[in-house]
Amino acid sequence: MSILELSENYLRGAFVISVSLLIFIAGVSYQQFHSYHESQQLILQTHNTQKALQSLVSHISGMEAYQRSYIISGDSVFLKDYASQRENISKSLETLKDVSSHANLEDNRIDSIALLAEERLVIFEKTLDLFSAGNNLAENLREGNGQTQKIRELIEDLVSAQGTLLAEREIASEKSYRVSPILMFSTIILALFIISLVYIALTQILKKYNKANRKLKINNEIFEQAEEISGTGYWYYNFQNQELIFSGNQYRLFGLNPNEPPPRLHSLLQKVSRGDRAELIRILKSLYHGEKCEDGMDLKVYPGEDEPICMRMASKMVQVDQENKILIGVNKDLTSEVNAKEKLSQLNRELEIQIKMLSNAEMMASVGSYSFDFDTESFKFSDNLYRILEIDQEQYPLSEPRLLECIHPEDRKSLQPFKQKLGIATVFDVSEFRILTPTDKTKYLKYTYKFFRESGKKMLVVTLKDITEETIANKNLEDKNKELYQSNTELAEFNYVASHDLQEPLRKIQTFISRIIHMDGIQLNSTGEDYFKRIQRAANRMQTLIIDLLAFSRTTNSEKVFEITDLQTLVVQAVNELNQEIEEKNAIIHYDVLPTANVIPFQIKQLFVNLISNSLKYSNNKVQPEIWIKNEPLTQKDLVDFEGIPVDKLIKLSVIDNGIGFDQQYAESIFVLFKRLHNRTRFSGTGIGLSICKKVIDNHRGIIKAQGEEGNGANFTFILPVLGGQLPK
Amino acid sequence: MNQSKIHVLLADDDEDDRLFFRDAINQLNLKTIVHTVEDGEELMVWLRDEGNPQPHVVFLDLNMPKKGGIECLEEIKSCPKLKDLSVAIYSTSSSQKDIEDSFVLGANIYIKKPNDFNELKKALSKVISMNWQFCTSGLNKESFILNV
Structure with missing residues (x-):
């Protein structure tokens, strides 16, 4: 039992004692008052009785006197007074009877007094009758006096008895008056003392209570802070009045306003996720039936519409007193812990995967x-x-x-x-x-x-x-490279041989023929001269072939040094180189302003030379040859072949002529080595020139296309990336 | 020796070419005396021989046995006594590399051996009558190659 309860019992006892004391005092007072009133009444009655008896005596004496006066004087006036006295006696008797009936006095004496008084009156009447009859009155008077004397004695007796009774009564009432104030006073004092004690005790308790209350308030604040920081909330549920009490943070955990009245159990259960609800109800029921649930359970709770939070709930049944069972519970918001755990396990999973991947990658x-x-x-x-x-x-x-x-x-x-x-x-x-x-x-x-x-x-x-495979592969590659280098060296040697040694005998043949033809004094018939000319043509043609072949192999094998070059300059150089043929054909060359680009200069010059000489070679005899070198805008279609290269990094140039053209079906094959579309006697040519063009454009990672129509000119278009040499291979 | 005669020296291993060269010069009727050597070594010996006259111009074939034309050119240009000698490259080759190399090494002019005798005469006439004082190598790469 607590001190509070103990003092409560004391207080209750003190209260009961003081109340019964007060009731006792009230009862005693009432009784005192009542007995006082009674005794006063009795005294008054005694006085009234005495008074009535005395007046009876006096009236009787008066009647005697008036009768005597009448008898002596015979005057009837006295008789009148005598009659009035007689009426007074009757009245007194009535009063006496009335008083005695009220007071329950020794009525036998009053009755006998009344009886005696009646008898006396009879005697009076007899006296008067005797007087009127003139008889002797002495006997009668004696009898009357004796009767009066008897009455007097009796009254005196009664009065003295009454006096004694009155005195007795006065003494008794005085006695009781004397006793009760002391008793009452002491009782009141006692009651007051007890009440004061109770008051002191109460103030003490109140003080204690206030102190405890303040402490409680502070603790409550601390607790609220603590539960808010720790993300916990507590609650209890009273089964008797079905009252559910929430701590401040418990409201928040459930997404409720702490200022609202506590929620109903039913509406709370709705906030618990469907999966956990049945289990929660089961646990609450088992708790109610006295089972324990100290490990707690984890719940998923939807405080609002959106994200759920994870809560751990520990709950316990507490028997507050004999009747009241209270279910108390503590909830903790585990969302961040659960999330962190989840994250950690996610990371762990990822790590495992990465380790596996690493292991796989290592293998690969x-x-x-x-x-x-x-x-x-x-x-x-x-x-x-x-x-x-x-x-x-x-x-x-x-x-x-x-x-x-x-x-x-x-x-x-x-x-x-x-x-x-x-x-x-x-x-x-x-x-x-x-x-x-x-x-x-x-x-x-x-x-x-x-x-x-x-x-x-x-x-x-x-x-x-x-790196076993790579090493072996590298070794193989090295061997191959050596071979390649050797064959390249051989090829270079062959180039030299071709350019020098092959040309040399040819040149001598040509020179000797020219000497014979121009030799003075040598006579050749026309057939002989024709044969010489044919030999000369064949030799010339062979020379062209060798030169062209050399040029072609140069485009393949020579060092490809890219330089930022003005294309216009290259065109000018090409035109200069072909000056003689241009003059011979009386051709006109038009050219646009051309841009600069990163190219292999001598190859691009060769390209222009070959294309222009091609146009000159296949010119139309009927019209003046014209050649246009144009800088053309790029179309969307052109870009398909140059994925990843912006438009402004591409150049599109065309060499257009008004020559004999060609059938479009040969547009592809004209770039093939040694491919010729025309008879050799009509048009000289080795079938190498355009192949060189193709090679040059390939070296520059560009494309070249031919477009033509029989008798209607040809159009050679090529597209080059501006940064040709910097492109990845 | 006659002072008005011009001495030219040809280094060429090919007998026919030496013949063409002599014939062409002879037909040109220039007061020229042609000396010929058959390879690079012989050329260097001839040039170093104090007894031989200083040639007006040396015609140098590139492809020769023993010592090639480029080697001779290098030797001539690095020799203080010979470095002012005018050297005309006289070769069948029209390879860019040969032209480049001989230009860089200080040859004065590059003659591609013509395949027509008349053209040969023209070319030789042009070269011999050139005023070498104003036609030193390194001035102009474009005019380095002789255009007949």
């Missing part, structure tokens, strides 16, 4: 790795390292010496483990070495390492790449 990339932790001095070898070394991970777990054993004996000597430098971990000076697998297979490994600190831990990570 033929990379193995190991790490060394300087704190724990422990190695960790990757799965794929075992695979590369062809060692069974279960049977022969790797260690530093074992790793060294795997290295090819020849390389092992040249490897300088960094042991001295680093204290422990095996790091090698070389970036490549060989290993020997258990099946005596040689593999080439490339080696990189990295030191780093991860959260204060010093780590070494070594990556080993199996």
Whole structure:
């Protein structure tokens, strides 16, 4: 029992005592008052009785006197007074009777007095009758006097008895008056004392209570703060009055306003997610039936429309007193914890996936790795390292010496483990070495390492790449390159031979023929002269072929040095080179202002030379040859072949003529080496010129297209990237 | 020797070419004396021989046995006594590389051997009557190649 309850019982006792005391005082007072009134009444009655008796005596005496006066004087006036006295006696008797009936006095004496008085009156009447008859009155008078005397004595007796009674009564009432004030006073004092005690006790309790209340208020504030910070809320539910009390934060947890009245249990359950609701109800029921639920349960709660929060609920049944059972509970918002946990497990999953991916990637990339932790001095070898070394991970777990054993004996000597430098971990000076697998297979490994600190831990990570295939492939490639270089050298030599040694005999043939033809005094018939001319033509043609072939091989094999070049200059150079033919044909060349571009200058010049000379060669005899070199805008269609290159980084040029043209069906084949569309005798040509053009454009990563119509001119269009030489191959 | 005679020296291993050269010069009726050597080594010996006259111009074939024309050119230009000698390259080759190399090494002019005898005469006439004082190499790459 608490002190409060104890004092409450004391207070209740004190209250009962003081109330009964007061009731007692009231009862006593009432009784006192009542008895006082009664005794006063009795005294009054006694006085009235005395008064009535005395007046009876006096009236009787008066009657005697008046009768005597009448008898003596005979005057009838006295008789009149006598009659009035007689009436007074009757009245007195009545009064006496009335009083005595009220007062319950010793009525027998009053009755006898009344009886005596009646008898006396009879005597009076007899006296008068005797007098009137003139008889002797003495006997009668004596009898009357005796009767009066008797009455007097009786009255006196009665009066004295009455006096005694009155005195007795006065004494008794006085006595009681004397006793009760003391009693009442002391009782009141006692009651007041008790009430004062109660008052003091009450003020003490009130003080304590106020203090406790203040403390409680502060604690409550602290608690509210605490639960808000910790994200907890508490509640209790009283089964008796079905009252649900929420702490401030509990309201917030459920998305409610703390100033609102507490919610109904039913509406709260609606906020719990459907999945958890049944379980919650089951737990609440089992709690009600006295089972325990101390581990608590996790709930998903929808405070509003949107995001749910996760709550842990711990609940307990508390027996407050014999009747009241209260269910108390604490809820904690676990959303952030749950989220963090979720995030962590998500990260863990991702990490696992990444480790798997890494392992896969290692396998794909033929990379193995190991790490060394300087704190724990422990190695960790990757799965794929075992695979590369062809060692069974279960049977022969790797260690530093074992790793060294795997290295090819020849390389092992040249490897300088960094042991001295680093204290422990095996790091090698070389970036490549060989290993020997258990099946005596040689593999080439490339080696990189990295030191780093991860959260204060010093780590070494070594990556080993199996480059066996690459090494072998590289060796093959090197061999091929050597071969290629050799064949290129041979080709260059052949070029020289072709340009020099082949031309030399040819040139001599030509020179000798020219000398014979122009020699004075030599006589040739017309057939002979014709043969010489044919020899000369054949020799010339062979020379052209050799030159063209050389030019073609130059476009393929010579160094491709790109330079930012003004295309216009190149056109001018080409036109200059062809000056003689242009003059011969009386041709007109038109050209636009041309841009600059990153090109191989001599090749582009060759391109212009070839295209212009092509136009000149296939000119139409009927019209004056005209050639247009145009800078053309690019169309959407042109861009298809140049994905990723902006329009302003492309150049489109056309060489257009009004010559004999060609059938469009040959538009592709005219670029093929040695392909000719025309008879040799009509049009000279080796069928190499346009092939060179194609080659040049290919070298510049451009495209060239021919467009023509028989008898209606030809149009050669090429598109080049401005930054030709900088494009990735 | 006659002072009005012009000495020209041809270094060429090809007998026919030497013949064409002599015939052409002879037919040109210039007061020219032609000396010929058959390879680069012989050329250098001839040039270093104090007894031989200083040639007005040396015609140098590029492709020769023992010592090629480019080597000779290099040697001539690096020799203080010979470096002022006028050198005309006289070759069948029209390869860009040969032209470039000989230009860079300081040859004065590049003659591509013509395939017509009359053209040869024209070319030689032009070269011999050239005023070498004003036609030194390095002045103009465009005019380096002789246009007949």
